[in-house]
Amino acid sequence: MKGMIFAAVALVLLSGISAFGQAEQIFKGKVCLGPEGRTPTTINGELSLPCTVPHPKLGARYILFNPDTKTTYYIEGHPKPKSFAGMRVVVVGTLDTSTGTIHIDDMFRGLPAKITQASSVYIDCSACPRGLAVAWKTAFEEIEEWGRFDINPDPKKADLIFIFAGNPYLGDYVTRDGPDTRPVAIKTTYMDVVDPQTGQDLWGDSRVYGSFFVARATHDLIKELKLRMEEESQSNPAAILEQQHPRKTTPSLGN
């Protein structure tokens, strides 16, 4: 009888250790097509792997490559890694150390360091006619309440540009010659976070709320970015899994 109790206790302890070994963790990196272990190349001082392969070999698998730690893991599960190929992502999952595979519980597009490290923003609503004009004031109120960024009136001195518009961003903030003359039908409110030096779209999303609810759309878009930034700095996987919002698992820029 004593032996049976001892065995039961041992079983419980062992299962606990096993569960601990496979606990959910947060992994960050870039989704690339395998095989793992390829030598990364340095482009513009940044380590990278050729992540998208035009004609992958049969059986090729997706990997998560972390340029900081230079580690690679196979990734599998939902959402499918294929739609995130070439993107910087945050993965919540369990690592099977015997196969070097992460089983995905949740995965979403990571934010560039330029966003997470920024301290000031410029709000650009220069293509905001009619009902879209409320976007500027709403954005100002939301960012003030958030308290994360200083709102700078000089776009050249701000770390980021928050562009609000009724048309998708064309990536031409720096190169654009003259005003955006595209006609605006205020059906969709677009928000794009742009690098003021390069004009690169660092993050973007949109809401199709019509012209009477532009303020609501702006509020939601900033809230979405705030959530994403909180997730990015989160170290507790359970906290990330708890958060549910529409764009979390969608890899596209939203434009």
Next chain:
Amino acid sequence: MRIFWILLFISAASAAAFCSPGGVLEKVNKIQVDPTVVDPSSKIDDSVAPSLVRYNLRAAVRDAHMEEGNSPIRAHIVLDIFSSESPVRKAAGMGSGRSTNTVDGKLVIQDANGKELASVKIHVHGSVAFSTSDADGDRGVHATSDLEQRLLKEIEALR
């Protein structure tokens, strides 16, 4: 002879005006924009108003080609009244994007010791947000507000 004296007086007066010392912001390239001062007796119906007014002042400093940052010359606004449109007017203008506010206060310039160098009364009935107007033709141009334009005018006058 009388005409000669009149002409002499006019030329002397104009020369004196031309050679008179500039405003308190003459030769000032950098200015520190301090937070808006709100008195408990002020009538403000928007919690974001002090920040919004300060932003307008920062934008005006920038448009006056002055640098904003740590400086012995400091500027701030004392806000007495900030009121938004009535809900009825807002509803009437819904969809136009036009938003009108009334701002009453003072633009105050101080030195490093807090000594007041200048104080200018400000009264604006117009926009405080930096969107383009409701006219399609204004799209894409540098967005500005009526309050910023007024502050810019006062800063230019103090130079």
